[in-house]
Amino acid sequence: MSTADISAAGTSTAGVSTPAAEASAAGASAAGTEVLGQAAASARTAGRSGGVAAFARLLGSELGLTFRRPRNLVMLALLALVPVLIGVVVRTFGSDGDAGGIVAATAGNGLMLTFVSLYVLVPLLMPVAVAVVGGDAIAGEANAGTLRYLLTAPAGRTRLLAVKYLNAVVFSLALTVTVAATALITGLALFPVGDVTLLSGTTVTMAEGLLRTLLIVGYVTAGMAALAAVAMALSTLTEIPIGAVAGTVVLIVVTQVLRAIPQLDWLAPYLLPTRWTGFDAVLRDPVATSDLGQGLLAFCAYTVLFGSLAWARFTSKDITS
Amino acid sequence: MTVGHDAGAPSGAPAAIRTRGLTKVFKGGQVAVDALDLDVPRGSVFGFLGPNGSGKTTTIRMLLGLVTPTAGDHALLDRPLAEALPSVGAVVEGPAFYPYLSGEANLLRYDAANPASSARDARSRVGQALERVGLSAAAGKRYRAYSLGMRQRLAIAAALLRPRELLVLDEPTNGLDPQGTREVRALVREIARDGTTVFVSSHLLAEVEQMCTHAAVMSHGRLVAQGTISSLHGGRPALLRVETPRAAEAARILDGLGLAEVTAAGSHVTAELGGHAPEEINAALVRQGVPVRGLAVVRPSLEEVFVGLTGEGFDVDG
Numbered sequence: 001m002s003t004a005d006i007s008a009a010g011t012s013t014a015g016v017s018t019p020a021a022e023a024s025a026a027g028a029s030a031a032g033t034e035v036l037g038q039a040a041a042s043a044r045t046a047g048r049s050g051g052v053a054a055f056a057r058l059l060g061s062e063l064g065l066t067f068r069r070p071r072n073l074v075m076l077a078l079l080a081l082v083p084v085l086i087g088v089v090v091r092t093f094g095s096d097g098d099a100g101g102i103v104a105a106t107a108g109n110g111l112m113l114t115f116v117s118l119y120v121l122v123p124l125l126m127p128v129a130v131a132v133v134g135g136d137a138i139a140g141e142a143n144a145g146t147l148r149y150l151l152t153a154p155a156g157r158t159r160l161l162a163v164k165y166l167n168a169v170v171f172s173l174a175l176t177v178t179v180a181a182t183a184l185i186t187g188l189a190l191f192p193v194g195d196v197t198l199l200s201g202t203t204v205t206m207a208e209g210l211l212r213t214l215l216i217v218g219y220v221t222a223g224m225a226a227l228a229a230v231a232m233a234l235s236t237l238t239e240i241p242i243g244a245v246a247g248t249v250v251l252i253v254v255t256q257v258l259r260a261i262p263q264l265d266w267l268a269p270y271l272l273p274t275r276w277t278g279f280d281a282v283l284r285d286p287v288a289t290s291d292l293g294q295g296l297l298a299f300c301a302y303t304v305l306f307g308s309l310a311w312a313r314f315t316s317k318d319i320t321s
Numbered sequence: 322m323t324v325g326h327d328a329g330a331p332s333g334a335p336a337a338i339r340t341r342g343l344t345k346v347f348k349g350g351q352v353a354v355d356a357l358d359l360d361v362p363r364g365s366v367f368g369f370l371g372p373n374g375s376g377k378t379t380t381i382r383m384l385l386g387l388v389t390p391t392a393g394d395h396a397l398l399d400r401p402l403a404e405a406l407p408s409v410g411a412v413v414e415g416p417a418f419y420p421y422l423s424g425e426a427n428l429l430r431y432d433a434a435n436p437a438s439s440a441r442d443a444r445s446r447v448g449q450a451l452e453r454v455g456l457s458a459a460a461g462k463r464y465r466a467y468s469l470g471m472r473q474r475l476a477i478a479a480a481l482l483r484p485r486e487l488l489v490l491d492e493p494t495n496g497l498d499p500q501g502t503r504e505v506r507a508l509v510r511e512i513a514r515d516g517t518t519v520f521v522s523s524h525l526l527a528e529v530e531q532m533c534t535h536a537a538v539m540s541h542g543r544l545v546a547q548g549t550i551s552s553l554h555g556g557r558p559a560l561l562r563v564e565t566p567r568a569a570e571a572a573r574i575l576d577g578l579g580l581a582e583v584t585a586a587g588s589h590v591t592a593e594l595g596g597h598a599p600e601e602i603n604a605a606l607v608r609q610g611v612p613v614r615g616l617a618v619v620r621p622s623l624e625e626v627f628v629g630l631t632g633e634g635f636d637v638d639g
């Protein structure tokens with residue numbers, strides 16, 4: 001038995017000749033399928049049927065971590081406070097001055113507060129919250145050392161990345177819904193309820209106004225999800241979560257600055273922040289679907305590009321933390 | 322990447338771990354593991370020895386798919402890695418958990434990551450794993466508040482979440498108190514009795530000697546020896562040591578009996594035992610009137626074997 005022999009340094013282990021090893025390496029794939037034991041084969045079948053349930057379980061675990069983490073809850077609560085603040089300010093000061101435009105519109109209809117709040121939060125504050133969750137996704141686990149245990153569990157690298165991304169998308173949705181919901185409730189409580197006057201001057205019913213708000217929530221979530229893909233890609237590059245988060249925030253700020261430079265007008269349509277606020281297309285009559293479509297296309301492109309980068313990096317990376 | 326069952330190889334028993342030419346060169350040219358040919362038979366308790374920096378953890382990371390080898394093949398349980406891993410429990414380079422979760426919640430988290438685990442019996446399996454490592458009382462405590470030894474125990478519990486075919490334990494007794502160390506040794510024996518192969522890295526030689534059936538020794542990323550514990554000892558002869566006030570006379574008798582390397586010093590005599598039976602030597606000494614105060618067979622400890630193989634130096638393997 002080869003295992004009973006002692007192999008001295010420099011000499012090959014008696015009983016295991018190099019040709020044998022080479023032969024086995026050469027026929028690795030063929031032999032690999034042959035030696036699958038009964039257990040492995042049945043595990044594979046079970047894996048296929050139970051795969052969805054197992055994926056859902058891991059996603060559930062991930063969502064549980066995300067939505068029980070105090071840091072994330074504080075971010076949600078703070079952002080939910082902003083619409084309330086705006087509502088109170090407009091209610092207090094907006095009606096007695098000769099405030100025009102958007103403020104007057106807000107004071108005139110409860111539904112407009114949702115639109116205004118998102119317009120205020122979408123350029124920076126909401127993206128920062130998404131960057132925190134997305135940037136932490138892989139780097140946070142690597143930093144804590146939990147990544148090596150998740151992967152040996154074995155979570156599977158592609159599977160784990162998919163779960164992490166879906167988790168960030170759900171967080172983006174929760175964030176948008178939270179902001180929209182508190183804005184809606186505040187708006188309905190503080191301002192008149194009735195037909196909504198759109199940006200193009202036409203008036204629609206309250207019901208249609210609500211429907212359009214839903215459309216906005218979907219669009220903003222898609223925009224945040226695209227940012228989550230960027231944050232996630234950065235998250236696979238480092239073992240320091242703060243680095244990935246800060247990197248994403250810096251990218252957001254830099255693109256916002258680039259947008260503001262008139263000479264770079266040609267670049268603006270390709271930048272995420274330009275598209276984020278494109279949801280005002282929903283408030284035109286008829287809805288400017290081509291603008292919305294282009295925005296969604298841009299979100300898709302960012303998600304696919306940065307998702308692929310994250311995948312390529314994460315599936316080939318040495319986990320040494 | 323994986324090695325199949327080489328039908329022609331004389332090793333009859335199926336392998337729990339098998340590597341061929343496994344090599345890892347880190348960025349910057351650091352050769353952490355150099356052409357490793359490891360054969361861990363199923364059912365063995367296999368000690369993986371080596372000084373600090375000799376490449377033990379890097380080897381384990383490659384075996385578990387965390388680090389991609391620069392060259393070579395490896396297989397766990399003769400299966401593709403993704404199919405083997407659900408049956409492998411591992412502790413790699415110390416415990417790592419979510420500090421804000423309880424011990425129990427942490428184990429549920431890792432269990433959720435295993436696609437072969439079902440949610441239905443997760444709680445009971447977690448409870449059993451905690452009980453096996455003596456952590457039941459601290460199950461609801463936050464990991465942040467765990468002591469070093471409790472953390473180490475939790476890491477072992479995570480490796481025991483399911484019935485395993487192979488346990489890979491990287492220095493599992495690190496940071497444990499003497500009771501904890503004894504308990505881990507007993508646990509390893511118990512697990513091995515159930516037929517699970519245990520691959521345990523350590524630099525505590527006495528520990529390996531007490532708990533393992535096989536061992537391999539690493540030095541500077543290379544394998545310098547592997548085999549059963551007795552075959553590792555086998556490289557060095559057992560010594561007979563006789564305590565007597567009449568050492569010179571005893572030496573003459575041992576010489577006469579054909580023992581090699583007989584040396585008398587003060588009030589004792591040593592010689593290589595060879596194939597002789599110690600009780601017969603004792604009888605011969607007494608028959609010829611040599612008062613025997615003590616007689617012992619001294620086998621070289623694994624520590625001596627280890628130092629012989631890896632050198633006396635204290636410096637880490639860089």
Ligand SMILES: Nc1ncnc2c1ncn2[C@@H]1O[C@H](COP(=O)(O)OP(=O)(O)OP(=O)(O)O)[C@@H](O)[C@H]1O
Nearest residue numbers: 320347351353372373374375376377378379638639
């Ligand atoms: N990520 C890395 N990048 C570069 N070199 C590394 C890396 N990880 C380990 N090494 C080097 O590889 C060698 C082997 O390290 P390894 O951690 O495998 O040793 P070990 O045998 O586990 O040591 P110990 O007993 O101290 O745990 C060391 O020289 C180490 O410096």
Ligand SMILES: [Mg+2]
Nearest residue numbers: 377378414491
């Ligand atoms: Mg180590």
